[in-house]
Amino acid sequence: MRLRLDVAYDGTDFSGWAAQPGRRTVAGVLAAELTRLFGSVDGLTVAGRTDAGVHATGQVCHIDVADEAWERLRDSLLRRLSGLLPGDVRVLSVAPAPEGFDARFSALWRRYEYRVTDAPWGPLPLRRHDTLGWPRQLSLTALNAAAAALLGEHDFAAFCRRKEHATTVRAVQRLEWRRDPDGTLVATVQADAFCWSMVRSLVGALLVTGDGRRPVEWPGGLLTRRERANEVTVVPAHGLTLVAVGYPEHGHADRAEQTRRLRA
Incomplete structure (x- = not known):
């Protein structure tokens, strides 16, 4: 039986998602x-x-368990997990996954938000773990x-930490900023997938245009590079949250196979 789990966590005290010997990780605690x-x-x-310090409100994962174990636990699983898991990670829902579902490869897109305040006093105390304080006024x-x-x-490559044999071609479907009523600036970034440090590098490049230190054409001009641009700052992890993952209504196995093909 394959189960889909929807998970939220505060990444402050985690060394990222992936299990690592001797380190506290979301996967380690959850497993x-x-x-x-x-x-x-x-x-x-x-x-x-997600990297160390990155949060999630809409993370998705899957596990395979024995059918009889699922039948025994299905009605009480969420409540039991809430009693066992630490307060900085929650399982929001658990359900049998559709046929062919793969949490990673069946995904159509991932959506992140990055929170920044340009208020002179910095982030409010209750938001200090998920909002970056920026020392200059920003233009929306x-x-x-x-x-x-940067859409499309x-x-x-200019925004990614390259991994050997991994492509840096990505399709960015949404990249936009808003200013919330409390004055906080929020970047929404959605793509089919992201390479290592890509979202935080995109935000870093945009912030120096928003405060006037670079022209607005500068981030787009970096797309001609085929190596990482060292002048692009990777902003701190704590402002970043994975908020949603999108999947097709049907054809999960077909989508997974398509995703596995290396992008040209």
């Missing part, structure tokens, strides 16, 4: 308590492997003008 309940859990797979108009040039499918 330990799922194994305690089910006795055996196979193939904990996540939609997006400039931020969105610069972001528009491009080689984002």
